[in-house]
């Protein structure tokens with residue numbers, strides 16, 4: 001119940017944050033100059049929504065006189081992070097054995113796993129912040145390339161430290177943390193400084209806006225990969241197959257490309273339609289990579305097994321959780337309502353068994369029941385042969 005409510009809040013806050021930031025990027029890019037506008041105004045935009053017309057005007061630094069009422073956009077970002085981090089603690093840190101670590105990947109205890117995950121969030125953010133503030137931060141192309149290599153290297157490392165699912169959530173949470181920190185540590189403080197200077201009757205430094213703008217562009221390009229990573233833990237073929245880290249590397253290109261298409265379009269430039277060809281091709285590569293089977297799988301499938309063999313594997317590796325009365329400590333009912341505790345239920349669920357435990361290694365979670373690759377191969381051979389009942 002707690003986890004469901006926090007998840008609900010997280011999704012709603014995320015929608016509000018992404019919605020408002022996409023809106024403002026669009027607004028900023030669609031501003032058109034008009035000589036009739038007052039000095040210090042970059043441009044205007046006309047919009048229609050909900051039965052009324054809106055006339056938006058952007059003041060480059062600030063208006064001559066501060067308005068009495070000013071709306072700030074920050075709680076969407078903070079609420080997304082606070083709820084997301086709570087969810088990370090509830091689901092991944094408190095159940096690290098099942099969702100975060102995999103002892104066959106790296107043998108560590110649950111508290112150590114949670115600590116490694118938490119401190120690597122912090123460390124990665126510090127590295128990013130350092131890069132942005134270093135001379136490299138002045139060169140957008142160099143910064144993007146180094147940033148990309150950094151994120152892919154981290155993903156590779158995480159898939160060798162945590163379970164596939166844990167690694168995907170970790171890299172998503174890490175990018176999300178960088179994005180919220182951009183709002184908290186850079187964008188908001190400089191906005192506050194600007195407003196304070198204006199109230200004091202001083203001239204704010206125009207460079208301040210530039211710092212915020214740089215981070216806001218980073219956030220814009222990072223949004224789609226983060227959303228992909230956040231929903232990917234429902235798709236075993238993405239996180240629990242051989243090339244899971246390559247899939248993330250591709251999505252880290254696809255997401256920004258899609259944003260590039262819309263940014264160019266909203267700016268009134270010619271729409272870069274080529275991006276969609278690249279996106280579709282890249283997603284086909286992702287589909288192919290996700291069909292290559294679980295990590296560690298080699299060689300051809302064994303001869304079609306008998307149902308008795310399959311039954312024995314599922315009963316010994318799955319049924320302690322997937323039963324009407326699970327014997328697994330702390331589990332009240334069969335997860336997701338899926339029972340795998342007699343021949344009938346096993347035959348009924350042949351396909352999802354194959355998806356989660358033979359064609360990928362999503363189940364058992366964190367491989368807590370130490371299922372072997374040979375057993376996965378037996379299940380795969382059974383499924384390939386049409387899941388015979390004998």
Ligand code: HEC
Nearest residue numbers: 317318321328335336338352353356357363364365368369
């Ligand atoms: C330690 C307990 C545990 C064991 C052992 C286990 N599972 Fe699961 N299983 C879970 C939990 C928990 C979930 C729900 C996962 C979630 O919340 O995403 C789940 C979900 C599933 C699902 C539903 C996935 C979906 O799409 O929602 C399937 C299918 C499944 N398990 C199959 C298996 C098979 C096959 C095995 C044996 C190879 C197995 N499980 C072993 C705990 C277990």
